[in-house]
Amino acid sequence: MGSPEITKGIRARGILAWLLAGLLVSFYILLYWDQELDQQIIYDLIIDSQIKDGDVISPEQRQLIKQAALTWQRPTELLEEYLPLVKKIQHSITAQSLLNYLIRPLDGLAQMLRGQKADKWFLYGFLYTALVVLMGARFIRKWKYEKYQKMRTLSVMVVQLMLAFLLPNLMVAAGSKEFYFSYFWPLKIEYFLPSALSELPRSLFLWGLMMSFVAVPVLTYFFGKRWYCSWVCGCGALANTAGDDFRHLSNKSTLAWQIEKITIYTILALAVAMTIVLFINHYRGVRDGFSDFAFAVQKWYFFFISAGFAGVIGTGFYPLAGTRVWCRFGCPQAAILGILQVFLSRFRITTNGGQCISCGNCSTYCEMGIDVRSYAMRGVDIKRASCVGCGICQAVCPRGVLRLENRW
Amino acid sequence: MSETVDLLVIGNGIAGISAALEFRRLHPTGSVLVVSDESSYFYSRPALMYVYLRTLKLEHTYPYEKKFWRKQNIALKQAKVIALHPPQNSATLSDGSTIHYRYCLLATGAIGRELNVPGYLLAGVQTFTNLNDLAKLEAATHPKKLPRRAIIIGGGLIGIEVCEMLRSRHIPVTFLVREPWYFPLALSETEGRLVEEEIRAHGAELWLQSEAREFQGSGKVERVITQDGRVIEADLVVVTIGVTPRIDLAQRAALACERGILVNEYQQTAIENIFAAGDCAEVPFAGSRRLELLWYTGERQGKTAGANIARLVKGEAMQPYTRDIWFNSAKFFTLDWHNYGDTNTPVGNKREFVFRFPGEKKVLRLVYGEGKILGFSSLGLRLRDKICRNWIAERRSVDYIIEHLKEALFDPEFFKTNLKALQTTWAARR
Known part of the structure; x- marks a missing residue:
């Protein structure tokens, strides 16, 4: 079982855990810092953004700012008020150049798969996939006696490697638009926004629509939320492979459950509202206050929810808050699957009569913070919106009390 | 106050x-x-x-x-x-x-029940039932100062847990069990043998039909003498002969x-x-x-x-303690054990059907009387509480149960059990 100890070090929010979280969060911040890679482009962009309302920087000052920013030496003639600007440019460049050390070695691979030089998103996809595959292999070895664990881990590894890494890159190489077959609206919210209508081939747009509105309810009816969250989704894949050592850190309190219900449905409501607003805006077809509002909503949704919550908090905080923070508190796809799971699904976790000894293994290792034991102790079946059906509770139960089932 | x-x-x-x-x-x-x-x-x-x-x-x-x-x-x-x-x-x-x-x-x-032999009160001899025992065991098996060898005396449910615990820290273990096979109080010989395989597979030495005669040491236990005169050097003795x-x-x-x-x-x-x-x-x-x-x-x-x-x-009448159909469960290292109804060694008109699945670490045992089921014991596989207890209450025939056994399995999905082999053996036996 590798190192099972949860009482100290990296698995117990020790100093190593804080360092790792710091590292992961820094990586995400670097990743989202800026869109461009070239120092000159960054410089130009930031300088251009300063030119507004007639407040034009004189060519001489621009030259000085450039000199200061790119040479890291402050010319004496530089006005004090431009110092923050110099700093801003330098920060952006530092961020990019740090990532560049990681990106450049992947150029060969990117050229081969994608027909282009690597960029930071290629780096991200590569690291993500490598973690899922390598740590997935480790996970399979750890649970070699548990077939359910082996099967679903193999599934997420294959989906991540094929559908979320190789195929999108090969599509780019073939001159098509990059497309992820394993994500749909509202998790991949841009697949059902007006922009998708214009940017995506009609067949891919329809695929996304079919998955969101037909496959999700039908498959959830038969198998519960797990068909997606534990067998397909990349967020779950990373959590259950690379993040597996941190699953016990999820908060089990009833307070956390209350908070989860508020946040996840709020984000679902936001996602739905944003989609509606953008479509209304699209069909109005005019540029006015409403359209500014619509695009602002979109921009902030991507910034706070997609990048900030799903990325930085969702993954960066693995070693401190457990693995499924995004899945539990944020993911709008999980919210929909969860509602279906409770009201329209054959899935449940059956408890085996009075056999529970209240040991707490199930609750401790539930990454979704479900107090599984409280149900098992009473011999009550578990039907919870948040349950992703990872099956670890049935694997760690020392008395054979829990079983994931699709039955009437 | x-x-x-x-x-x-x-x-x-x-x-x-x-x-x-x-x-x-x-x-x-x-x-x-x-x-x-x-x-x-x-x-x-x-x-x-x-x-x-x-x-x-x-x-x-x-x-x-x-x-x-x-x-x-x-x-x-x-x-x-x-x-x-x-x-x-x-x-x-x-x-x-x-x-x-x-x-x-x-x-x-x-x-934990005490063992009435000389040297029982030596330091390094303990039982394992509560937090105090846990603290003692932690102190005796600190990862930086592990005992040369530990001896477990008494083979029941606690003994095998202590065995798993000590083996998790790679401590050499000698496990003394008085009975001819493991835990005959609840297990048939076939089941006991499978548990013994599991104990040995996890690196413990298992001595059956062995009892301790004396613990020796100056102030602290240093060796155990068995009834048949064998001497085992050890710094830790855990007595698990019941409570x-x-x-x-x-x-x-x-x-x-x-x-x-x-x-x-x-x-x-x-x-x-x-x-x-x-x-x-x-x-x-x-x-x-x-x-x-x-x-x-x-x-x-x-x-x-x-x-x-x-x-x-509240001034109401009391109600007596009632027993439902007996059940119990345990885990022997990796083997789940489920038990429903009367699974005592059959005497008189009672019979049992014990089946070890070929090539697998699984045993199913059915105890019955006059063809009707009385109890289930499953080792290495999980049984569904509700079905087993219903079948016992309904006095289902063993034939019926063997035919419908699939309904009673509670193992995780994708977990295969070769019921065909069991059914064939049962049919051949009749």
């Missing part, structure tokens, strides 16, 4: 806590105080091994959040009850306070005790406002009496006691 409560529960194990909660459920306003000398909160005793294995912290074994007790208005106190004074309806606690009670429940549990009810407090209060505190079918002792439940109680059974030393029986007895006390407070 003195305090008055409606119900004083002595012991916060599964029996005491079940009683307190059941009392609260039926009597929302009565005051309840639970006193324990062992821990401030109710924890799951069978989970102690996971705390040692470091897969759980002690807090993880608390079945209820701390705020739960406030919400339930159940007071908890960590103190030892020094004396119980039935005539005064009061108890004296180690913190100097006196508790006056209307009703008292003794749920003092059991501790013995904690009845000293009851005895000093002049309550009638045999092996446990004697109670009637309502869990009531000879003194009508004092009850006893769980491991410490000796309950009426089939015209005689017995101890019931399981988690599940402790829970059920505790519930009965708590409910009956609430009923008495």
